[in-house]
Structure formats: structure tokens, C-alpha cells
Amino acid sequence: MIRLLSPQIHRFPTDMPALTGMRAFLALGVAMFHYQLAWTLPPEAIGLFNRSRLGVDIFFMLSGFILTHVYLSAGRTWTWRSFMTARIARVLPLHLFILAGMVGLVVGAKIVGVGLEPGRFNLPDFFSTLTLTHAWFPRTTMVLWNGPSWSLSAEWFAYLAFPSFAFVGLKLRHRPWLLVGLSALLFVVIDAVYSAATGVVLPRAEDNAGVVRIVPEFLMGMGLYFLGERLNPGRRLAAAMAIVSSAALVAAMQAGVDDRLIVALGVPFLLTVALASRAGTDGVLAHPALQFAGRVSFAFYLCHIPVLMVWRNAVEAVFRLPGDYLMGPWEILALMSVSGGVAVLLHLYVEVPAQAMIRRRTLPRPVVEDAVQA
Template identity: 55%
Template sequence: MSDRSGPQRVPFPDVLDPLTGVRFFLALGVVLFHFQLYWTLPAESAGLLNRARLGVDVFFILSGFILTHVYLQGDEAPHYRRFLAARFARIYPAHLFILLAMLGLVLIAPLFGVGLEPGRFNSPDFAGTLLLVQAWFPRETLALWNGPAWSLSAEWFAYLAFPAYAALALHLRARPWVLIALAMMLFVALDAFYRAQFGRVLPRAEDSLGILRIAPEFLYGIGLYYLGQRWTPSPRVAVMGAWGTTAALLGLMQIGADDRIIVAAAGPFILALALLAKAPGRTFLSHPVALFVGEASFALYLVHIPILMVWRNAAQAFAGWPGDYRMGVGELTALLVLTLAAAAAIHVFVEQPGRRWLRERMAPQRADPVEARRSVHSDQGEPF
């Protein structure tokens, strides 16, 4: 064992089920955050849901954690081209399918009397979204071809920068608190910059320089992973830790705590769930149903805004309802069921086969056994 590894490291098991199962609830929170903007409850009555949008930040931390688990176990970083091929295959099939569906909807909307705001769906934004660079630059408007895809743009940036993350991680993996401190300092610095330039805190960064939002959070996940290798709690302690950190995170969301405090609290939440798998402690997050919906959460996250847009435009075009009408419980329930069904179908019939097809062609079969093993486990818990 190398000196850098440190004598206290106790590896996590290969599969971290709780981090896969929880993805569904994080994605569902983002979905309900967007839905609650249009339902009959006043905004101030949905405290928890108003902060559920920060599930994206939890996803970013989770990405750093899981990719460290899969790719940074040894003394060297993964083969860069095979790494990018695996990540591209992970995110692009569902993204491309939904983006092309959006293009089709925009083209046929006038045929059904649906008026679109001039310039709202434009060619430059389509190209930027297609290439996943829409969140790389300052901009004054949102890239509306599929709003949630901005976070894929940020993730793709982190994937491209992974060699830099890997070099820092492997150098400091025996000092995880240093990695976490660096992540915190980077977050504070970027937050100060973003507030000075745009007047908003960093967890509000989306299409406009959203890459700044993931940069420290991805590093935070890396540091948490190496910290977690030092601990092996008993099943009882692991379960108590998971419930405690979950309650703390939800409580901070409900009382409307500062976004930056909630992001910081998301770290212990992720670590506690990972330690459940290490203890091991069995919870409902390891149930096959929870694992399936967790795996389908990526499609759920991507498809909910297009479905919401089509639903409300159809209501306006065919029922004559005003653009600002509020949805009732029955309509919301139907919309949610439709969205969940569409997400499951995209996951099974587009995302999974598309991922396999791309990996077979982009990742050569001559990859060594270590790389093959990484491919098997590279999607667990990692949301994008």
C-alpha cells in the first residue's frame, strides 16, 4: 500500500445502492419545484419545494463522489478517452432524444395554433444545447430548448476537466479534509465572484456560467469519498446517521435556509447514505423498485419540463384556458403520472440501449479488465 493511500482507508463495497435509490427523490423534488410554480397553492406555502431545486447541487456532489469511487481507486487516473466515451454514452442518448423531440414540437406547434414567443427557440441556443456548452458562458437569457439540460452542460465540463480533478484527488487522497477545505474555499471565491457579477449566489447559477456551480461541488464529493473510506460504522449508527442527515437537510430546506448552507449540508447527507452500504445497513433505498426509479431519474429530470410545456400549451390551445391558469390536484396527479411513465419508457427504450450501443462503438473491446469493471459500475448513483 502506498503512502498516499494511508493506512486507514477501508474501501466501500462495489455497489452503493442507497446512492442510486435516492436519486429518484432528488429528481422528483426538482420536478415538483417546477410544477408548484403552476399549481393552486401559493408559492410561500411550499417551503420545502422552493428549495428542492437544490437537488441539482446534491447531484453535482454525488457525481464527484461516485466517479471517485469508480475511477480513482488505484494510483492512476483512468484512460481519458475511455472515460469520456463512458460518460458521453451515459448522458447523451436521452438528452439527444428529448432535444430532437423538442425540435419536432417547435416545428409543428404552429400547425396546432400554438403561438411561440419570437426568438425563444432559436438556432444558436439549439446548437449550444446540442453540444452541451450552453452553461459555459455568461448569458442574459435562458437556453429554453430544454431548461434542465444546463446541468448536463456543467457535468460535461466537469468530465472534460476530470484529469485535473484526478491529479489533485490522487495527490491529496490521504488528506481528505484538505480536499474538502479546498472545495469550500473555491465555493466561497466563486460565490463572491458570481454575486459581484450577476447579483445572485452561486447555487442560482444555471445557464449563465453554470459550470462555476459544479466546479467546487464536484471537488466536495471527491473529498467526502476519501473521508468516508476512513469510517466503517455499525449498521445502527449508519442508519441513524442517514436519518439524521436527511432530517437536517430537509429541515434546512423547509425553513428557507441560505442556499449555500443547504449545499454544505448536502455533503454529510451523501456521505451518510454511502456509509449505509458500507455498514451494511438495509433500507428501502436498496429495494429493486427504488433502484429502478433511481436509475430512471435522469430521464425524469430531463423530460419533465418538455411534458409540462406541452401539457399547458395544449390546455391553452384546445381548452381556451389563459396562460397563467393554476393547476388543481387532479390535473397535477395526471401530469405527474404521465411524466413518470414517459421517464420510465425513455430509460428502458432509449437511454439503456443507446448507452450500450455507444459504449460498444466508442469504448474498444480490448479495454483491460479494470476498465471493463469500471464500465459495469460507472452509472450507479451517478445522476448524469
């Protein structure tokens, strides 16, 4: 039996393996969305992978959930300095390394005569990407220095605004249903305004002021954390709810329903997976391979587009193919393997050492790693 809004608080454990494993699938889904734009798989395979880009919205909610767990749960103390130092250590080393790699690729492409879209790799876009502000303002073109980093720009905004998020979250922590409801209402309002201004729904906000997309979803993640502390399903019920919510989310993606409904289904998905993890029913998500993949997911998310660019240009040059050629299943599998290998190297030899160095030199004690969106 599950009691809603129980006065008893049920703390989440420090480690929630299911949330780490879940990150691997979310990052893979975003990559498959980008790959399916240029493959030869049958149309019926497109639904799931086309909507898997909405894993970004779940990442945004997950970020609010985990940062609440790390910094705002009972008994936790934190300072602005420790918070921002941990955020810098988490996102900037890999972001700067890959951006430097993109500069090298652009310069190298010009040297060897590879054609680039005129004017798209420009200095203003470079500096806005460098400072992670490229998704903060309205624009009509995409920033190509590393496409997925638009969501990192949105995350960076949430980090800078975290004291304001924390103020709202802590004020309403004892009324989590209200915080969840207000977050949902805020999403509806922002979606209406954004849709009227741009002609597309909020879950399609990316480079064009995509920062507005994270605000209600980050708050939703905070609300889900405080709500989850007051819910206590048994092990079987927790596992069953997680399975049902996961199946509903995947089915909705495959069916190609409205993006906003899929984002809404991400709410119970995140909550039930977290409750299942607290109950010790992490299932396959706790497998060591998925745990490692979850830790590597940030590197995979950031590097898969540069790898795709290099791959396609190399294949076009070697086999003399047109720029719009379609990839077959075996090529997609090979590309995925190469992207995964590059991500592992980046994680082990750039991300982890840089994080350790920054935290060792600036923080008095270790900080629990969060499930930040890349």
C-alpha cells in the same frame, strides 16, 4: 464508535443501493420545483419544493463521488478514451433524442398555430445546447430548448476537465479533510465573485455561467469519497447519522434558509448516506421500486419540462384556459404520472439500448454505471 482519519482504508462496495435510490428523490424534487411555479397548493407547501431545486448541487457532489469510486479508487485503471466513451454513452443519446423531440415540438407548434415566445427558440441557443456549452458563459436569458440540460452542460465540462480534477483528488487523497476544506473554501470564493458580478448567490447559477457551480461541488464529492474511506461507523451509528442528516436537509429546505446553507447540509447528507450503504443499512432506499426509479431518474429529469410544456398547451387548448392558469393537486398528480411513464419508455427504449450499443462497440469491458447529474 467512529474514528476520524483512521489509517485503515474501508473500501466502498461496487454497488451502493442507497445512492441509486437517492437519485430518484433528487430528480423528483427538481421536477416538483418546476411544477410548483404553476400550482394551487397552499403557500406552506412551497418551502420544501422551492428549495428542492438544490438537489442539483447534491447531484454535482454525487457525480464527483461516484466518478472517484469508478475511476480513482485503489486498484482502478482507466484511460481518457474509456472514460470519455463511457461518459458519451451515459449522457448523449438521451440528450440528443430529447433535443430532437424539442425541435419537433417547436416546428409542430408553429404549424398548428401555438404561440411561442418570440426569439427564444433560436439557432444560437440550439447549437450551444446541442454541444452542451450553453451554461459555460455569461448570458442574460435562459436557454429554452430544454431548461434542465444546463446542468448537463456543467457535467460535460466536468467530464472534459476530469484529468485535472483527478490530479488534484489523487494528490490529496491521503488528506481528505484538506480536500474537503479546500472545496468549501473554493465554493465560498466563487460564490463571492459570482454574487458580486450577478447579484445572486452561486446556487442560483444556471444558464448564466452555471458551469462555475459544479467545480467546487464536484471536488467536494471527490473529497467526501476519500474521507468516507477513512471513516468506519457501526451499522447503527451509520443509519442514525443518515437519518439525522436527511431530516436536517429536508427541514432546512422547508424553512427556506439560505441556499448556501442547504448546499452545506448536502455535504453530510451525501457522506452519511454513502456510509450507511457501505454498512448495509440502505433501508427503504434499497427497495426495488426505488432502485428502478433511481435508474430512470436521468430520463425523468431531462423529459419532465418538455412533458410539462406539451401538457399545459394541450390543457389550455382543450379547456380554453389562459396561459397563466394554475394547476390543481389532481392535475399535478396526473402530470407526474405521465412524465414518469414517458421517462420509463425513454429509459428502456432509448437510454439503455444506446448505452449498451456504444459501450459494446467501443469498450473492452463493462464500466460501472455512475450517478451522473442530468
